[in-house]
Amino acid sequence: MPWAALALAAGCAQAPEGGDRAAADLFSGAVAPAGAAEGTCWHRATRPALVETVTEQVAVDGGFRTETRQRILREREVTWIEPPCPEELPPDFAASLQRALAARGAYDGPITGRLDAATGAAVRRWQVARSGPDSAVPSRAMLEALGLVPVRRAD
Template sequence: MRHGPLICGLLLLAGCGLGRPDVTRLDEASIGAADGPPQAPPGTCWSRDETPAIIETVTEETGRQIQRIVVERREVWFETVCEGAMPPDFIASIQRALAARGLYRGPADGEANAGTRAAIRAFQAPLGLNSSVLSLVAAQELGLAPKAAPA
């Protein structure tokens, strides 16, 4: 059964199941379909990142304005940490790891606040991901998830 742990895993920093009203929930628009991409292996958890197209308006010599797509819309599926509801101590570990890298300035209180989500987004940006949902690759880079053994 993938859906219960999957939803909680995708809501990693949303405090899924914690029942704490002071914890900010993730923007659910950034969370993809519950089953992940078609090729997703069973038992894995996924989210998706959508980057909108960039369109520019150009004025031709005749004075007519046209619009053209500069960067195509992009949808990227990424694997997430999938261990059910992440307890506050795991979120605090994320906060400490991000603070050590100069990305998070708040207390390591285990609350998924806006600062935590912004720090996750900033950490993942160089990895090509514009999401506040912690990817498995980012968790591995932070030393919070085991890396897969080479094939």
Template sequence: MIFRLIFGCALVLTGCSDQVRVTAPGVSDLGIELLRLKEGEQPPAKPGICWAKDTTPAVIETTTEQFVVTDEQRDAAGTVTAPATYQTKTHQRLLQDHEEVWFRAPCPQDMTVNFVATLQRALKARGLYLAPVTGMMDATTAESVRRFQAERGLDSPELSLSAAKELGIIATDVAHL
């Protein structure tokens, strides 16, 4: 009797196996959650909601061109008697100015030693944090956070709430999404 029950459950599960697909979570785009305000403005203050800010770097394109000033000189036999001379001109163009961006972040009171240790372990599991787990938000931890977030469109060492959720160290709060 028990054998038939187990065998029956196995058959049912086997029949469902091609309908259940488990996929790895994708990489989120943290850039879409950036809040761009005028300089000096701050996001609205609401209880339990904390913000962090960072400045995005300016993007500058440098173009270098080389021009012929004088052509080379050759004699009747074709031998070069005077080489060509060139001039190099470099131009820079601002593609995007730096700007201040705001994003949701864990509140300072939540950044406890245990929370930061959990953050370090989550980054270590992804190969981004190689130092010992200390629970201290030091430069090594901040750089690991920056590398994790940069792949997702937020090049900042300040931990965003969305990155913390993706790392699995903060539960998703449906009421605040």
């Protein structure tokens, strides 16, 4: 099934036998964050810190000494994303996602029905451009905006 990678991303279920194992490499699963509602699925996206290394030659006593130092330009960021749970997704989910992104000019690859690297990159670009998470895992909010999953209503 093409949406097996999303199942792994959500940390809710195992990929079914014969699932899309190549797509699974795009995602990593996680348990739900503290306080998450029961029955919801989650993905933890980690953006690594950005570190700059500076090497300089410093003059000392008629010669030079090499000094190297590092500084953090951006701290490591952890973001919790709520994708839909696998049982909420139709069998043709990946193809529907690719078509929805293509219709909005965010994906120009073939409609393969697989959550491959090109699809993940399009998801990431779409979400980041709309102040969403910097992740290839589609959030529930993104999929609701694209009309791909039912909108949850507040009780």
